[in-house]
Amino acid sequence: MQLINNQLARLSRHHDLINTAVQRVLASGMLILGPECTRFEQLFADYLQVEHCIGLANGTDAIEFALKACGIVAGDLVATVANAGAYTTTALQAIGAKPYFLDVDLNSNNTNLQEVSQAIASGAKAIVVTHLYGLAVSEIAEIAAFCKEHAVPLIEDCAQAHGAAIHNKKVGAFGDAASFSFYPTKNLGALGDGGAVVTRHKAIAEKIRSLRQYGWGKKYQIEMGAARNSRLDELQASILCELLPHLDNDNEQRRKIAAHYSEGILSPNIQCPAVNNSSYVAHLYVIRTTQRDSLREHLLKNQIASDVHYPIPDYRQPFLRGSFPNVNLKNTEVLCNECLSLPCYPEMTIGEVENVIHAINNWQA
Numbered sequence: 001m002q003l004i005n006n007q008l009a010r011l012s013r014h015h016d017l018i019n020t021a022v023q024r025v026l027a028s029g030m031l032i033l034g035p036e037c038t039r040f041e042q043l044f045a046d047y048l049q050v051e052h053c054i055g056l057a058n059g060t061d062a063i064e065f066a067l068k069a070c071g072i073v074a075g076d077l078v079a080t081v082a083n084a085g086a087y088t089t090t091a092l093q094a095i096g097a098k099p100y101f102l103d104v105d106l107n108s109n110n111t112n113l114q115e116v117s118q119a120i121a122s123g124a125k126a127i128v129v130t131h132l133y134g135l136a137v138s139e140i141a142e143i144a145a146f147c148k149e150h151a152v153p154l155i156e157d158c159a160q161a162h163g164a165a166i167h168n169k170k171v172g173a174f175g176d177a178a179s180f181s182f183y184p185t186k187n188l189g190a191l192g193d194g195g196a197v198v199t200r201h202k203a204i205a206e207k208i209r210s211l212r213q214y215g216w217g218k219k220y221q222i223e224m225g226a227a228r229n230s231r232l233d234e235l236q237a238s239i240l241c242e243l244l245p246h247l248d249n250d251n252e253q254r255r256k257i258a259a260h261y262s263e264g265i266l267s268p269n270i271q272c273p274a275v276n277n278s279s280y281v282a283h284l285y286v287i288r289t290t291q292r293d294s295l296r297e298h299l300l301k302n303q304i305a306s307d308v309h310y311p312i313p314d315y316r317q318p319f320l321r322g323s324f325p326n327v328n329l330k331n332t333e334v335l336c337n338e339c340l341s342l343p344c345y346p347e348m349t350i351g352e353v354e355n356v357i358h359a360i361n362n363w364q365a
Contacts, residue, residue, distance in 0.1 A: 051199070052201075058181065062180060067095060069211065106331050120147070126155060135164065160284065162180065187247060271287060
């Protein structure tokens with residue numbers, strides 16, 4: 001049987017919790033914006049130690065709405081990384097804003113204060129910082145202070161970093177707003193699409209609550225344009241309420257798997273992640289190798305799936321072809337050409353992890 005990157009069938013360990021959540025919703029008769037959504041919003045806000053959480057349909061809407069609520073409009077320049085799957089860039093396209101691409105550090109895959117400083121000096125009206133692969137941006141506190149000093153909104157993209165923390169402060173609590181995804185493969189995942197924005201600002205929260213419900217102020221009274229329906233449904237919210245208490249334990253299990261990989265992989269042709277503490281929740285375990293295709297083929301022969309997160313920098317995506325002819329971010333290019341994700345999820349057994357390590361160590365580069 002092939003070992004795949006995310007074995008969602010193993011969610012059966014939470015069968016009773018999920019069944020309880022579903023039955024609770026069916027008994028309530030409420031399917032949209034009911035008590036389960038309200039309950040989850042409060043639980044997740046408390047978990048992150050922020051004032052407001054607004055449940056949405058998905059993580060990409062969360063980025064878009066956070067930007068809109070922070071005042072970004074068509075034509076504005078917004079800084080973002082180019083190695084994170086183009087989700088922020090897609091949200092910017094929906095607004096009509098323009099991306100300013102930040103380069104990243106080769107060891108962390110994340111951006112830094114120097115890149116953010118250059119973006120603001122170049123006219124960026126907002127900064128979107130992605131905590132990629134579940135690793136918190138190491139300078140997030142400094143970036144937040146710098147953005148505040150220059151009156152530039154900071155949005156954290158936490159779609160892959162539920163529970164990651166810097167100095168005991170969880171990501172999502174540093175910026176003016178933060179976006180989360182609850183796609184099924186996330187560290188905190190629902191059984192369908194889902195997302196949220198969290199913020200400490202009441203005004204931002206109120207705008208996002210309006211944006212997710214057609215722009216309504218009062219029912220049927222549209223006060224905000226460019227809005228739509230984007231709501232976390234009751235079933236997903238109820239399931240997330242049941243799974244949230246298990247997040248920290250699941251993250252710890254992910255870190256143990258990551259540590260096992262890092263200690264066991266011996267090939268000199270592979271670079272493993274450098275960090276494995278509370279700032280890393282191992283959403284993905286991503287190695288680097290200049291011989292990626294060869295290793296992927298070898299793993300597949302050994303019934304081990306792998307994936308590439310992400311192979312194409314945003315500025316080279318077909319839908320942007322020709323828009324950024326002079327953009328060539330050195331480190332971003334290296335990472336997109338060399339990154340490879342190994343299976344890493346809390347249901348993996350140590351035996352399965354050791355099988356992956358054994359296959360890699362027997363690879364002839």
